[in-house]
Amino acid sequence: xxxxxxxxxxxxxxxVGEIGMNLSVYGVGSPxxxxxxxxxLGVAFAGDDLPGIDLIMPDIRFLVEERRNLVGLVLTHAxxxxxxxxxxxxxRLKVPLYATPFTAALLEAKxxxxxxxxxxxxxxxxxGGRISLPPFDIEFVSVAHSIPESNALIIRTPLGAVLHTGDxxxxxxxxxxxxxxxxxxxxxxxxxxLAVIGDSTNAVRExxxxxxxxxxxxxxxxxxxxxxxxxxxxxxSNVARMRAVAFAARACGRxxxxxxxxxxxxxxxxxxxxxxDGVQEFRGTDTYxxxxxxxxxxxxxxxxxxxxxxLSRIAKDEHPDVTLARGDRVIFSSxxxxxxxxxxxxxxxxxxxxxxxxxxxxTHLVHVSGHPRRAELQDMYSWVRPQIAVPxxxxxxxxxxxxxxxxxxxxxxxxTCRNGDLVRLAPGTPAVIDEVPEGRxxxxxxxxxxxxxxxxxxxxxLAFVGLVSVALALDARGTLAADPxxxxxxxxxxxxxxxxxxxxxxxxxxxxxxxxxxGRRRDPEAIGESVKRAVRATIAxxxxxxxxxxxxxIVV
Ligand SMILES: [Zn+2]
Ligand SMILES: [Zn+2]
Numbered sequence: 001x002x003x004x005x006x007x008x009x010x011x012x013x014x015x016v017g018e019i020g021m022n023l024s025v026y027g028v029g030s031p032x033x034x035x036x037x038x039x040x041l042g043v044a045f046a047g048d049d050l051p052g053i054d055l056i057m058p059d060i061r062f063l064v065e066e067r068r069n070l071v072g073l074v075l076t077h078a079x080x081x082x083x084x085x086x087x088x089x090x091x092r093l094k095v096p097l098y099a100t101p102f103t104a105a106l107l108e109a110k111x112x113x114x115x116x117x118x119x120x121x122x123x124x125x126x127x128g129g130r131i132s133l134p135p136f137d138i139e140f141v142s143v144a145h146s147i148p149e150s151n152a153l154i155i156r157t158p159l160g161a162v163l164h165t166g167d168x169x170x171x172x173x174x175x176x177x178x179x180x181x182x183x184x185x186x187x188x189x190x191x192x193x194l195a196v197i198g199d200s201t202n203a204v205r206e207x208x209x210x211x212x213x214x215x216x217x218x219x220x221x222x223x224x225x226x227x228x229x230x231x232x233x234x235x236x237s238n239v240a241r242m243r244a245v246a247f248a249a250r251a252c253g254r255x256x257x258x259x260x261x262x263x264x265x266x267x268x269x270x271x272x273x274x275x276x277d278g279v280q281e282f283r284g285t286d287t288y289x290x291x292x293x294x295x296x297x298x299x300x301x302x303x304x305x306x307x308x309x310x311l312s313r314i315a316k317d318e319h320p321d322v323t324l325a326r327g328d329r330v331i332f333s334s335x336x337x338x339x340x341x342x343x344x345x346x347x348x349x350x351x352x353x354x355x356x357x358x359x360x361x362x363t364h365l366v367h368v369s370g371h372p373r374r375a376e377l378q379d380m381y382s383w384v385r386p387q388i389a390v391p392x393x394x395x396x397x398x399x400x401x402x403x404x405x406x407x408x409x410x411x412x413x414x415x416t417c418r419n420g421d422l423v424r425l426a427p428g429t430p431a432v433i434d435e436v437p438e439g440r441x442x443x444x445x446x447x448x449x450x451x452x453x454x455x456x457x458x459x460x461x462l463a464f465v466g467l468v469s470v471a472l473a474l475d476a477r478g479t480l481a482a483d484p485x486x487x488x489x490x491x492x493x494x495x496x497x498x499x500x501x502x503x504x505x506x507x508x509x510x511x512x513x514x515x516x517x518x519g520r521r522r523d524p525e526a527i528g529e530s531v532k533r534a535v536r537a538t539i540a541x542x543x544x545x546x547x548x549x550x551x552x553x554i555v556v
Contacts, residue, residue: 025039036066042081078106125140163384175212196388198389254297331364332348335367389406422434442456465547470549475555486506536549
């Protein structure tokens, strides 16, 4: 029974307007007090614009404040953009965590590989299982994707049922796991679905995505016809692709050597959970050198050009065991994630320069996305027939295209929202009614820092303009007690006339101190300020850029 003031709300805390960092919350209750359910807790990968930062995580202030009303956290699947922030952030919540067996096993493997990672108890839900977390009832729906055990969630509440699609596609032959559970989605549509909160990643692409089986065929051909060694790189979590490579290798009498720790970890988990049943044992990298070129396939990490991953090291001839030579073939069974183009390009160019043949998805069907294209989205909407569609999991363009498509197929209400928007789904007309605190955290070394802290902005400035550090020793009357010390970092040697910037800075410091009025000389702070201004202005005049300047004044 619902009281007249009860409402059902949805709020994305990450993943809307961006690819990555997925975190969704659902709430049921009065406008003042609600029970909350969280879905996924992912990371985004930082680009060159965030020097020194590897990962971005959602700011979970809101969930921490509401921790007592948070009934649980459910994971849809084990991609980093859906579960990558758990090890860092779950300890702040300590809520019951639910996942299917493969996701739980991969989390455990990842945790064990990370020194000092906290214990994270997971309540394992069988495939297609159902859990009751009042006022929510959650049913898992198996969907095809690019990792085993991706799940959509039917979240039933006293105010209606929501389909949270997670990451999905339609693939009649996904190679591992079962195809998307169409029957369950149709049944949801028949029973009545209030809202779909859905994946927008490929809403800009017409038609349907090819099947994993089509990719497997293409890989089998490319591996069979290769004249020398073959290296295949793919996302380490794509177990279906690894299976495809294993079968292709076996069919032409080649051994598979796994290269890269992430590959080894996923292979171990896939064996434990049954997803490698029927797949031959792989060989260690130490055997690679003994195998004839036409008897080996190296399955490598590094499809995104990561400098420390296997393929980059192989391309630079820095791998201790695995080498490639002229006439060998490298297959990128992957897509370059936006932001990684330069890194991937460098690896490809490195290989091509050595006479190694490189095959990518530009010319061959060696990769398919795990997300639904427009015809697949249309199918899903025709089965589920929701009252409301809320596009998520995408950048602005993907969200807008998904929204337009939902309208076109006749969904009565389409709500577009942003991270931090509180969307009321029921009762009444759906709308953004409020905001909840959201933001980003950066993983900086071992620490999590607020995105708006000055650290990264300072780092970026340092990278552009360098630093002048000045130390002054003054006596009590404000006279220099020793020569000032001036140090420059990241500033050109000399100006256009050949005068050294170190000398220019030094002269500016002396000039300023000597010409200070008596009154100001006894105020170390005022001296520091004047010196800083003079140094920056003098250098800027000759360089055209203003460096950062730090002045330390010590009174002796
Ligand atoms: Zn995914
Ligand atoms: Zn995703």
